[in-house]
Amino acid sequence: MRTHERVLAQIETGLNAGKWPIGERLPAERALAEELGVSRPSVREAIRILEAMGIVRTAVGSGPSAGATVIDRPAAGLGAAVRLHVASGTLPVSDVVRTRVLLEAGAVRDAAARVTDDAALARVREHVEAMADPELDVAAFLEHDQDFHIELARLSGNQLVEAILSGMRAAVASYVAAGAAAVEEWPRTAARLRAEHRGIVDAVARHDGAEAEHLMRDHIEGFYRETGLGER
Amino acid sequence: MRTHERVLAQIETGLNAGKWPIGERLPAERALAEELGVSRPSVREAIRILEAMGIVRTAVGSGPSAGATVIDRPAAGLGAAVRLHVASGTLPVSDVVRTRVLLEAGAVRDAAARVTDDAALARVREHVEAMADPELDVAAFLEHDQDFHIELARLSGNQLVEAILSGMRAAVASYVAAGAAAVEEWPRTAARLRAEHRGIVDAVARHDGAEAEHLMRDHIEGFYRETGLGER
DNA sequence: AGCCCACTGTGGACAGACCACAGAAGTACA
DNA sequence: TGTACTTCTGTGGTCTGTCCACAGTGGGCT
Numbered sequence: 001m002r003t004h005e006r007v008l009a010q011i012e013t014g015l016n017a018g019k020w021p022i023g024e025r026l027p028a029e030r031a032l033a034e035e036l037g038v039s040r041p042s043v044r045e046a047i048r049i050l051e052a053m054g055i056v057r058t059a060v061g062s063g064p065s066a067g068a069t070v071i072d073r074p075a076a077g078l079g080a081a082v083r084l085h086v087a088s089g090t091l092p093v094s095d096v097v098r099t100r101v102l103l104e105a106g107a108v109r110d111a112a113a114r115v116t117d118d119a120a121l122a123r124v125r126e127h128v129e130a131m132a133d134p135e136l137d138v139a140a141f142l143e144h145d146q147d148f149h150i151e152l153a154r155l156s157g158n159q160l161v162e163a164i165l166s167g168m169r170a171a172v173a174s175y176v177a178a179g180a181a182a183v184e185e186w187p188r189t190a191a192r193l194r195a196e197h198r199g200i201v202d203a204v205a206r207h208d209g210a211e212a213e214h215l216m217r218d219h220i221e222g223f224y225r226e227t228g229l230g231e232r
Numbered sequence: 233m234r235t236h237e238r239v240l241a242q243i244e245t246g247l248n249a250g251k252w253p254i255g256e257r258l259p260a261e262r263a264l265a266e267e268l269g270v271s272r273p274s275v276r277e278a279i280r281i282l283e284a285m286g287i288v289r290t291a292v293g294s295g296p297s298a299g300a301t302v303i304d305r306p307a308a309g310l311g312a313a314v315r316l317h318v319a320s321g322t323l324p325v326s327d328v329v330r331t332r333v334l335l336e337a338g339a340v341r342d343a344a345a346r347v348t349d350d351a352a353l354a355r356v357r358e359h360v361e362a363m364a365d366p367e368l369d370v371a372a373f374l375e376h377d378q379d380f381h382i383e384l385a386r387l388s389g390n391q392l393v394e395a396i397l398s399g400m401r402a403a404v405a406s407y408v409a410a411g412a413a414a415v416e417e418w419p420r421t422a423a424r425l426r427a428e429h430r431g432i433v434d435a436v437a438r439h440d441g442a443e444a445e446h447l448m449r450d451h452i453e454g455f456y457r458e459t460g461l462g463e464r
Numbered sequence: 465a466g467c468c469c470a471c472t473g474t475g476g477a478c479a480g481a482c483c484a485c486a487g488a489a490g491t492a493c494a
Numbered sequence: 495t496g497t498a499c500t501t502c503t504g505t506g507g508t509c510t511g512t513c514c515a516c517a518g519t520g521g522g523c524t
Contacts, residue, residue, distance in 0.1 A: 060506040061486035077313030095392040106334035160327040293517035
């Protein structure tokens with residue numbers, strides 16, 4: 001086993017044992033290196049991996065905010081992994097779409113069953129309304145679309161689903177942008193997407209999970225079909 | 233932007249451009265460092281991240297197999313991320329279970345629609361049959377159970393779903409083991425699980441996606457309920 | 465012809481140094 | 495006494511140089 005892997009394992013053990021709760025800082029790189037009897041570069045490599053996985057955040061300087069702070073951003077690591085693999089071209093877009101359908105459809109169903117927080121629902125509606133602005137260019141529209149989907153998934157309360165979808169965000173954004181560019185009459189498509197968004201939110205608001213699930217499924221698959229992304 | 237991030241971005245760009253198809257090797261660390269005008273440690277940190285994400289595999293020595301070879305193991309990176317976050321205790325088991333339900337139910341539905349490869353189906357059945365061995369201890373039984381679920385998901389042909397589920401494997405294994413230990417009459421539960429497995433495979437084999445989806449849902453949720461893991 | 469061994473290129477690891485940064489502590493001055 | 499400035503200290507970021515272990519490769523010896 002390589003040194004940095006050993007370091008990683010030791011840190012992971014410590015994390016499991018609750019040695020450094022979220023918000024706490026890991027020992028300084030030099031201290032950790034001495035403590036574990038390894039060199040600083042080895043410690044750094046381990047911390048790099050933790051950072052890429054969204055487990056810690058590093059900062060230079062002095063004071064409480066400096067150093068490697070334990071955080072918990074599942075989306076960071078999952079996101080980077082999904083992004084890199086989609087980028088490397090081996091993860092087909094159709095797989096990403098299908099996975100979205102499964103997760104988002106399930107998420108809105110759960111959201112409909114549990115949503116009571118009107119503030120959260122209002123946040124979702126904000127994105128829907130923002131998309132109604134006729135001045136909005138396509139990029140900004142799609143930005144709100146992404147936020148809408150993520151916020152909606154968040155309503156399910158399932159952190160893992162939210163993290164995976166957040167992770168897929170960049171990958172989704174790139175294919176959606178390509179799809180939007182392929183649409184002939186964008187204004188009409190945009191109007192339809194808006195209407196579908198409203199329908200989904202309304203279904204969630206009235207706790208109609210089955211309907212919300214159904215609408216979400218059609219919404220994602222419909223866009224994918226209309227843009228012909230599947231035939232590439 | 234930090235140096236290793238710049239290196240990572242450059243490598244990612246190269247990957248996107250198809251500069252190093254899968255199976256090819258990245259330039260040597262020293263060469264890459266000189267080419268990009270950075271130090272070797274910075275290059276190493278970038279490669280470490282790629283390695284953790286399952287994008288490359290490194291090997292010492294000489295010859296074609298040495299160096300950083302581009303591979304594609306989405307499960308590696310996603311798995312590590314899910315494992316670390318579940319381990320860090322912030323991802324509740326119920327979220328993991330729910331995510332499994334969504335993904336696996338969808339996966340078997342897709343599998344039923346497309347499965348024609350009898351060899352792949354036979355591989356799944358092997359695990360089912362292996363679980364029938366009365367000599368099998370609980371740990372080995374659960375091992376086969378995990379393999380069964382992953383192989384089944386693989387039949388869907390969706391690499392992303394398979395990767396995510398593979399990534400969740402370790403997390404799932406730990407909660408399933410805890411659940412199995414909480415069961416009063418294990419032999420009876422084991423028999424039921426076996427029967428459910430058979431039912432799912434049969435449904436997939438006769439292309440009955442709806443039934444397979446339904447059975448899978450009940451299978452996962454049933455075990456979760458029976459073991460009372462949700463009440464902890 | 466076959467075997468052995470040195471060579472070469474690779475990642476793995478380490479030591480040591482210097483820098484940039486940001487907060488903390490100490491100090492000078494009003 | 496209070497405020498502003500300066501210095502100190504601890505932190506990650508980065509680089510240089512070095513050595514090691516390893517695994518093919520190819521030449522030379524038997």
